[in-house]
Every structure is written in structure tokens, then in C-alpha cells.
Amino acid sequence: MLRKIALIFFTISLLLIQGCAQSEPFMSSEGKFSIDISTKPDEDKNSAEAKLGGKKLWWRLEHATFMVSYADNPDAKKENAERAVMASADGFSLTIPKGAEIISRNNVVLEGYPGVEIMSREKDGYTAVARYYMVDTRLYCIMVLWSAGRNDQKVSRTLNSFKVLDRSHPE
Numbered sequence: 777m778l779r780k781i782a783l784i785f786f787t788i789s790l791l792l793i794q795g796c797a798q799s800e801p802f803m804s805s806e807g808k809f810s811i812d813i814s815t816k817p818d819e820d821k822n823s824a825e826a827k828l829g830g831k832k833l834w835w836r837l838e839h840a841t842f843m844v845s846y847a848d849n850p851d852a853k854k855e856n857a858e859r860a861v862m863a864s865a866d867g868f869s870l871t872i873p874k875g876a877e878i879i880s881r882n883n884v885v886l887e888g889y890p891g892v893e894i895m896s897r898e899k900d901g902y903t904a905v906a907r908y909y910m911v912d913t914r915l916y917c918i919m920v921l922w923s924a925g926r927n928d929q930k931v932s933r934t935l936n937s938f939k940v941l942d943r944s945h946p947e
Contacts, residue, residue, distance in 0.1 A: 812937035840922035857910035858890040864908040865892040875899045
């Protein structure tokens, strides 16, 4: 009997420890970013970003699909950063399927860098959020697609966990 109680206690303890364990965020030293997704991404080697020397990475999780892409523009200038993210957001808006509606479009800031966020909802209930940021000479796009109303907090927490590493601060 004592052995059964010890086994039950051990099993419960193990489950509690696993439930409380913090996962490590994914860090890309090449991409100079981190995001709280503790699994290795897949890479789209034929993406437009790859053709420009950047990358497009994506993760399919139980509750959503996330994508981070980036590409550098050595000719980018700080005074044109806001215009660059707006143009990228405009391009994304043109790719939204017919029947989907844009729910919101807002200016956002990431650690002092300009950005824009577009949220759209498709007829089948899926929600898409795309955020574009210009960090020095690098344009980032963070995108997520998930079933509306389900796991909204998890998705938002992961999306908001995106951080840029090793960059110079805007003046």
C-alpha cells in the first residue's frame, strides 16, 4: 500500500514539474530575433525573402500556424522606415482572399521601431494577423493564422513575444 501511495505521489509530482516547466523561446542568431515557440521551425527555401538573402520560417502548432520572415535592404534609410512598413502592409492587404474582411489596421511600435499590424477574418472563421516592422535595414513580418475565438490568448501571447536581438536603437 505504501508503495502505491509513493508511486501515485511520484507521478503527480512529475506531472506538476512538467506543467510548470518553462519552455525556451526560439532564437535566431542569423535572423536576430526570438519568439516564444519552443520547437524548431520549417524553412521555406523558395520564398521571396530567400531570393533576397533573407529567410521565411514557419511553425505549425496545435492551436495556430506562425510565420516569421525577414529580408535586408542595405539602402534602407531611417526616414523611410515607416513608409516601408506601410507599403508592405498594403501589399499584404492585396493578398487577402475575396470574402475576407480587414478587421483592423493599426500603427504599432516594437522597441522604438515603426510597424503596422493588419488583422483580417476569413469567411470560414479563421483570423490572420500580420505585423511588419522595419528595424534598421531589416524588414520583419510576423504572421499568425488561427481559428477565431479559440486560443486567442495563447496566440496573442506568442505574437507579442517577438523580440529583436542585437540591433542598434533608433535615435
